Amino acid sequence: MRMATYQFPWNPFDPADPGPCIKFSVTRYVDDIENGKSIGLEYPEPPIPTALIDTGSPFTIISKVLAKTCNLFLTNPKFPIRTLNGDCDTEEYCGPISFPGSGLPRIGAVQILARDFYKEASYACIIGRNILRRWDVRFNGQGRLVTIIAPDSFKS
């Protein structure tokens, strides 16, 4: 099995540092885009915002604005969640996610929840455990380096 490795610096001792972050891109389901292109539709290049790697989150979460902008595939309009402010429903989407510039393999379809990212300027996505379970993520505290090792394919 081929493995991709991506390594980047992170300083956990800087209180202004939001955490270990990675560039990402989400789009509508790829086959749907290809079908659209085949009949002449044009699709703008997706934005490449920043995501926070968060082992505390069970799911990957992106901003609602980004979910709408990228026209993700809605799979549940009422996904129940609990936050520090109480219980509420949120929208669940599905789409492929890639990590430009990292060499990490694209994930063809991933469950993504959408939330408002109030006043959060550092990132527009939280990479949760539904993605992290595919990777081997290591943090070298002395070297202040994060290493992600990802197989080309994943079987749970």
Place this chain on the structure above:
Amino acid sequence: MAVASPLEIELKVFEDHRRDWAQAHLGKFVVIRENNFLKAFFDEYEDAFKAGIKEFGAERNFLIKQIWKTEPVYFVA
């Protein structure tokens, strides 16, 4: 006239079947579009999505729900 919210029909179909499905397919994912649902049940959300695309296409959304007797609430930040 009231406008139906997205996947409202599908959520009702799920609730109508929840009790039966929970007995035989607890923890699995089901795919529903309008009043139709896939006969197969899936261990993984991603597999359910791919099967839904294959069966229903990508033009319109469909519902993917994990089957529990009562709806779990997951903590997210």
